Amino acid sequence: MKYPQLVFIFLFSLLLSTSLQARQLxxxxxxxxxxNSQNQYPLDGGILESDRGYFTIGESGVFNPESWAISYKNQKAGFLETRDQSVYLTIFETSGEMIVDRQLDFFDVNDETLKLYLFDNGRSVTRDNVANFTFFDPDGELIYSLSNSSQSSEGERESELAADAYGKTVVLYNPVISYGDSRGSRAKVVFSEKDQHVFFRDESSQILQVKVSESGSYITLLTGDGASYGVNIFDRFGNELNQFSFDDEKKxxxxxxxxxxxxxxxxxxxxxxxxxxxxxxxxxxxxxxxxxxxxxxxxxxxxxxxxxxxxxxxxxxxxxxxxxxxxxxxxxxxxxxxxxxxxxxxxxxxxxxxxxxxxxxxxxxxxxxxx
CATH class of the missing domain: 2.130.10.10 (YVTN repeat-like/Quinoprotein amine dehydrogenase)
Structure with missing residues (x-):
C-alpha cells in the first residue's frame, strides 16, 4: 500500500471518529x-424518603400525611398531617429542621380534598372542602383565605393551583364545572385577598393543564372537550396574548x-x-x-x-x-x-x-x- 493511501485512510478514519463523537446524546x-431509590426524592442538600406511608427528612419523620409537597426548586418540604383528630401544617428545611408546626382550626380530618402547595420562600397554600384556599406566610401565620367555588348548581371538580416557584403569580382554576349536559372550566389570578379576577371562562371545554412560566410572567392553559383542544397564552395579569386550536389530542x-x-x-x-x-x-x-x-x-x-x-x-x-x-x-x-x-x-x-x-x-x- 502506498504512503498517500495510508494518509487518506488515516484522515478518513479520524474524520469518521470525530463525526461519531460529535453526534451523540x-x-x-x-x-x-x-x-437514590424509587422512594427517595432529592431536596436541595437532602433527601425526602417515603417507606410504606412513613416520610423522613434527616432525623425528622411524618406518618401517613393527608398531603405532602416539595417546593418547586426543592428548598422546602411540607405535610398536612393528622394528630389528635386535628389537621396540622408542618414544613421542614431540607436538613430536617422543622420551621412550621401549626394546627389548622376548622379543617376536617375526614376531608378527602385536603392538599398542600409549597413555595421555595416557605410560603404555603392549603386547599380544603373542594374549593377553599388558605394562604400562609413563611412562619406559618395565616395571611388570608378565599373560596374558588364556581357556585355551579350542577357541581364541580376540586379546584387546583398553579404558580411559579416563589408564588409571584398564582392561578386558581376549576378544571371541570358541570353545566347540565356540558363540562366547562374557569381560571383566575390571585395577587391578594382583594386583588383577584377571573381571566378565563369556558362552558364547553375543560382545563387539562395550567402552567406558570419560571419567571412568573406568563400563563398557559391547555383545554379540551375530547374532540378539539386549545392552548391559550396570557401574561401574568390574565391578558390574553394568543390562542391556538388543534384537532388532535394534546397532553x-x-x-x-x-x-x-x-x-x-x-x-x-x-x-x-x-x-x-x-x-x-x-x-x-x-x-x-x-x-x-x-x-x-x-x-x-x-x-x-x-x-x-x-x-x-x-x-x-x-x-x-x-x-x-x-x-x-x-x-x-x-x-x-x-x-x-x-x-x-x-x-x-x-x-x-x-x-x-x-x-x-x-x-x-x-x-x-x-x-
Missing part, C-alpha cells in the same frame, strides 16, 4: 442523586422563558409553534409515550422525555433530541426505571450550550447533546 443521573404545554415559542405535546407527538405568529417551527414523532417535551431556541433543539408511566413509576424511560435546522434525531435509553411524585413538576432546564437538566424525578438527569 448522553443521559446520566447527577452524581448526588445517582444512588401538555411548555413555553419558552421569553414566551416566543410554545411546545405542545401528546402521547407520541411534539409540535413547536411561534407563540406570536402561530407558525409551526418544527415537529417530531416519538416511539415511546411523551411525558414532557420542550424546545430550546438557543440550540434549535427539541428535547423529548418519554417512557411508560404507571402511577408514579416510569418504566423504559428515554430521551430524544431533535435538531430542527439540521433535521437530525438522537435517542438514548435510560438504564433504570424512574419515579415521580407529581408529573406536573417535571421540567427541563438549559445549563449551557447543548447541556440540560431534567428535574422532578427521584434522580435528576443531566443531558448532553452533540450534533
Amino acid at each position: 448522553t443521559v446520566q443521573a447527577v452524581s448526588e442523586h445517582s444512588s 401538555g404545554v411548555a413555553i419558552s422563558d421569553d414566551a416566543q415559542f410554545v411546545t405542545v405535546y401528546s402521547g407520541g407527538r411534539t409540535q413547536v409553534l411561534n407563540a406570536l405568529s402561530g407558525e409551526r417551527v418544527g415537529s417530531t414523532s416519538s416511539r415511546s409515550p411523551v411525558i414532557y417535551s420542550r424546545y430550546f431556541e438557543e440550540d434549535d433543539v427539541i428535547l423529548v422525555f418519554g417512557g411508560v408511566q404507571e402511577g408514579n413509576r416510569i418504566d423504559r424511560p428515554s430521551m430524544s433530541a431533535i435538531h430542527i435546522g439540521q433535521r437530525q434525531i438522537l435517542r438514548e435509553e435510560v438504564n433504570e426505571s424512574l419515579s415521580i411524585y407529581d408529573v406536573e413538576r417535571i421540567g427541563i432546564t438549559r445549563l449551557n450550550n447543548n447541556n440540560y437538566r431534567i428535574d422532578g424525578l427521584n434522580r435528576s438527569l443531566k443531558v448532553e447533546v452533540g450534533f
Whole structure:
C-alpha cells in the first residue's frame, strides 16, 4: 500500500471518529442523586424518603400525611398531617429542621380534598372542602383565605393551583364545572385577598393543564372537550396574548422563558409553534409515550422525555433530541426505571450550550447533546 493511501485512510478514519463523537446524546443521573431509590426524592442538600406511608427528612419523620409537597426548586418540604383528630401544617428545611408546626382550626380530618402547595420562600397554600384556599406566610401565620367555588348548581371538580416557584403569580382554576349536559372550566389570578379576577371562562371545554412560566410572567392553559383542544397564552395579569386550536389530542404545554415559542405535546407527538405568529417551527414523532417535551431556541433543539408511566413509576424511560435546522434525531435509553411524585413538576432546564437538566424525578438527569 502506498504512503498517500495510508494518509487518506488515516484522515478518513479520524474524520469518521470525530463525526461519531460529535453526534451523540448522553443521559446520566447527577452524581448526588445517582444512588437514590424509587422512594427517595432529592431536596436541595437532602433527601425526602417515603417507606410504606412513613416520610423522613434527616432525623425528622411524618406518618401517613393527608398531603405532602416539595417546593418547586426543592428548598422546602411540607405535610398536612393528622394528630389528635386535628389537621396540622408542618414544613421542614431540607436538613430536617422543622420551621412550621401549626394546627389548622376548622379543617376536617375526614376531608378527602385536603392538599398542600409549597413555595421555595416557605410560603404555603392549603386547599380544603373542594374549593377553599388558605394562604400562609413563611412562619406559618395565616395571611388570608378565599373560596374558588364556581357556585355551579350542577357541581364541580376540586379546584387546583398553579404558580411559579416563589408564588409571584398564582392561578386558581376549576378544571371541570358541570353545566347540565356540558363540562366547562374557569381560571383566575390571585395577587391578594382583594386583588383577584377571573381571566378565563369556558362552558364547553375543560382545563387539562395550567402552567406558570419560571419567571412568573406568563400563563398557559391547555383545554379540551375530547374532540378539539386549545392552548391559550396570557401574561401574568390574565391578558390574553394568543390562542391556538388543534384537532388532535394534546397532553401538555411548555413555553419558552421569553414566551416566543410554545411546545405542545401528546402521547407520541411534539409540535413547536411561534407563540406570536402561530407558525409551526418544527415537529417530531416519538416511539415511546411523551411525558414532557420542550424546545430550546438557543440550540434549535427539541428535547423529548418519554417512557411508560404507571402511577408514579416510569418504566423504559428515554430521551430524544431533535435538531430542527439540521433535521437530525438522537435517542438514548435510560438504564433504570424512574419515579415521580407529581408529573406536573417535571421540567427541563438549559445549563449551557447543548447541556440540560431534567428535574422532578427521584434522580435528576443531566443531558448532553452533540450534533
